[in-house]
Amino acid sequence: MSTTLIQNGRIITAVDDYIADILLDDGIIKMIGLKLEVGPEVKRVDATGLLVLPGGVDPHVHLENVVGQSVTCDTFASGTRGAAFGGTTTVIDFALQTAVDGPLQAIARAQSLAESQVGVDYALHTIITRVDAQVLADMRHAQRHEGVSSFKMFMAYPGIMMADDAAIFKALRQVGADGGMVALHAENGTVIDLLIEEALAAGNTAPRYHALTRPALMEAEAVHRGIKLAELAEAPVYFVHVSSKGALKSIVEARDAGIPVFGETCPHYLLFDDSVYENEEFSVAQFVMTPPLRKAEDQQALWRALRFDDLQVIATDHCPFCMREGHLGYRQQKSRGKDDFSQIPNGAPGIETRTSSLYDLGVVQGRISLNRFVALIATTPAKLFGLFPKKGTIAVGSDADVVLFDPNEHYTVRAEHLHGNCDYTLLEGKTLQGRVKKVFLRGELIVDGDLWLGKAGGGRYVPRGNVQAF
């Protein structure tokens, strides 16, 4: 294991901001101090002028995930390499329960796929699509013995992944009592399916109708319902990819009333609005993600919620599908929906651009503080999902997951320069301020400028503990 002294960097945590040296040894942060003295054998890295950030924790990624009829185009290898270049050293992926198996088989399957491939550390949520006594027992086992303390459930996609309200309530009641958390994808799935059916029957098949058939009101309705179910179950609840002002209204009200409701939004909801859907072209398919992009007023509400802690996390919902048929051998990805928007696999890439885009949009443009930035991308996701203080902060004893970040460098994002498998980025041609320069994973340098020094299988599974945020 390497020993490295990072000298003279500006250390930013969710609460601190100071200049010091950090000694990485044995995979952990061994010492933090002014002008640390070490032997000549210790590697030194001069971080003068750089921010020293905890490795990012991205709690919402889909690597090699089956979504509908397609599989996301990033493998655990390519996706975690992209994550590393973007300053993320821990991802939480999903283990999907299928119609014929349960949570424990899903976890084992995801681990066996990930193990030899991951370039950063990873953990798992389980997606629960069916709840019965055996599934509940498996969930309890997963929480106690497999380090899986959060379970995602869908209020959308009837017949594919949707769980009904009673199933969600049962899961909330048990998981909450056991110290874990249910994460909800909140959209009213049956009404949305009706709107999709009507749009197609009217001949409205272009990608833009994806957005028009998933109204913000149906997100707000589902969030409200999810909160009431959680309240009745006396359980905490986490809303993934919150996108709209209406959804936030219920979250804010619940939090003001002392109900433990948490939520994330994603960079794409802050970067773009629904004006991208104002054309009939198939290129719009790159913006076919769920929920769809919303209006400028929704963005304002999201920023407000991020500032005032009504939303606690920025996750990517990295769910990449190629636009070009045959790119790297991937077929029938976005093009599956060429003649029918409802067949376009939902999702967009973003794992590699989270840190820079949030730094630029949030910190440089004066919307959030540096401490809040770190809280949103590292510390709070680590706390909410039981990874703290091993992950998510810079402290003696924490894993030596450290990012050196140049707050002044500008660069232009190009898909061809990114490190995952996807053939496009939503940020193509955008110039951002702030760039990841070096990344350490448990003390090992895995990214050095443009160089990938990590290796497939160099990441580890991290079993998680209980929710820690309240």
Ligand code: URP
């Ligand atoms: O469009 C999205 N978000 N696809 C991924 C699946 C999900 O709903 O998170």
Ligand code: ZN
């Ligand atoms: Zn979702």
Ligand code: ZN
């Ligand atoms: Zn997702």
